[in-house]
Amino acid sequence: MSLSARINTAVRMNVAKRRLESRKIDSGTANPLEQWGLAKIRNDIKSNKELKAFLGNREFDRELINDYKLFRFKELMGYVIENSPFYKDLYEKAGMDPSQITSYTDLEKLPLTEQQKLAEHPYHFLCVSRKEIAREFTSSGTTNMLKRMAYTQDELLEIVDSVISGLKMAGMDSKEDTLQIMYPTITATWDPGLVLSKACALAGYNSVINDSLDVNEQLRTMRESGTTLIIGTSSFLYDLSKAVRDLIEPGELGIKRIICSSEPLTPSMREEIESIWGCKTLRQWGMTELGLANAIECSQQDGFHLNNPDFLVEIIDPKTGKQLAPGEEGELVVTTLRRRCMPLIRYRTRDITSLIDEPCQCGACLDQRISDIKRMPP
Numbered sequence: 256m257s258l259s260a261r262i263n264t265a266v267r268m269n270v271a272k273r274r275l276e277s278r279k280i281d282s283g284t285a286n287p288l289e290q291w292g293l294a295k296i297r298n299d300i301k302s303n304k305e306l307k308a309f310l311g312n313r314e315f316d317r318e319l320i321n322d323y324k325l326f327r328f329k330e331l332m333g334y335v336i337e338n339s340p341f342y343k344d345l346y347e348k349a350g351m352d353p354s355q356i357t358s359y360t361d362l363e364k365l366p367l368t369e370q371q372k373l374a375e376h377p378y379h380f381l382c383v384s385r386k387e388i389a390r391e392f393t394s395s396g397t398t399n400m401l402k403r404m405a406y407t408q409d410e411l412l413e414i415v416d417s418v419i420s421g422l423k424m425a426g427m428d429s430k431e432d433t434l435q436i437m438y439p440t441i442t443a444t445w446d447p448g449l450v451l452s453k454a455c456a457l458a459g460y461n462s463v464i465n466d467s468l469d470v471n472e473q474l475r476t477m478r479e480s481g482t483t484l485i486i487g488t489s490s491f492l493y494d495l496s497k498a499v500r501d502l503i504e505p506g507e508l509g510i511k512r513i514i515c516s517s518e519p520l521t522p523s524m525r526e527e528i529e530s531i532w533g534c535k536t537l538r539q540w541g542m543t544e545l546g547l548a549n550a551i552e553c554s555q556q557d558g559f560h561l562n563n564p565d566f567l568v569e570i571i572d573p574k575t576g577k578q579l580a581p582g583e584e585g586e587l588v589v590t591t592l593r594r595r596c597m598p599l600i601r602y603r604t605r606d607i608t609s610l611i612d613e614p615c616q617c618g619a620c621l622d623q624r625i626s627d628i629k630r631m632p633p
């Protein structure tokens with residue numbers, strides 16, 4: 256790389272760093288992810304006159320957040336009707352416009368977005384000109400349907416910002432920490448390992464990528480890099496844990512947390528991994544279409560904390576489409592409230608879970624949490 260290219264990269268990195276809200280969040284706070292989410296919402300209200308007038312000077316509680324999300328939802332609906340051929344057609348056929356949405360229950364009247372539609376015509380979802388796209392990603396996801404998603408530079412930075420808050424919540428708090436990223440090299444262009452290492456670089460954390468299936472190779476990297484946190488898919492981490500059982504003593508390597516993502520983690524798998532390493536496991540959930548970093552557990556291990564400012568979630572009965580109350584199990588339906596490139600409204604995840612209404616023991620009480628996640632049968 257030439258000197259001028261190196262300087263340009265350094266300047267871009269510095270500009271990006273300054274824009275990260277997560278840098279201001281102390282990892283010592285009760286729940287860094289919630290704090291980050293609240294800061295994002297506060298900034299959003301401050302910089303939007305209409306939103307400010309709508310919400311007034313009310314106390315910052317769950318009701319205000321719900322109203323904030325509903326406001327954003329309606330705004331997004333108007334935006335996609337203007338800009339996305341798919342949604343223009345969908346809502347025109349349904350005879351729906353934002354003025355008909357006055358409560359969360361009204362959302363039920365809107366048709367859902369099927370994954371198949373996104374797989375068939377991704378560019379019908381596009382709301383910006385092609386030149387505004389910074390990156391496009393394709394993933395097969397879990398249902399073997401190729402889905403293409405595009406993001407602007409700002410959206411990529413927002414995703415990285417939320418990843419850093421999630422890592423802070425997982426216990427990454429200083430330059431002494433190193434995240435060992437163990438995702439197997441994947442063919443999709445949206446590589447979670449690269450997103451994570453980029454996030455660590457911007458946050459000033461150390462990370463090391465090692466996707467080797469050789470257990471001794473992984474252990475050597477841990478020792479050499481001073482690894483304190485590990486992330487990878489649940490099944491990979493489970494197999495690795497069983498393979499190191501006779502090679503290490505629990506706690507010996509100083510691993511603080513193991514983040515298990517992409518696949519379900521059963522209680523017995525969790526128990527086994529934790530007993531081998533002598534530390535807690537945290538489950539993480541995300542979908543490529545939604546930007547991957549969507550929800551993560553805190554050390555209470557009592558449900559997934561959602562990336563609150565970016566998503567509005569509903570749980571519905573997959574057969575009738577009716578919204579379900581907290582505690583009732585159904586399909587998770589997500590709206591990407593702040594995306595401008597390819598927003599998704601009432602997107603069917605085909606994952607089954609339930610909403611948790613009670614505050615978490617970690618101290619987070621304003622954000623939404625979801626319970627265990629299961630795949631819906633095809």
Ligand SMILES: [Zn+2]
Nearest residue numbers: 553555615617
């Ligand atoms: Zn919590």
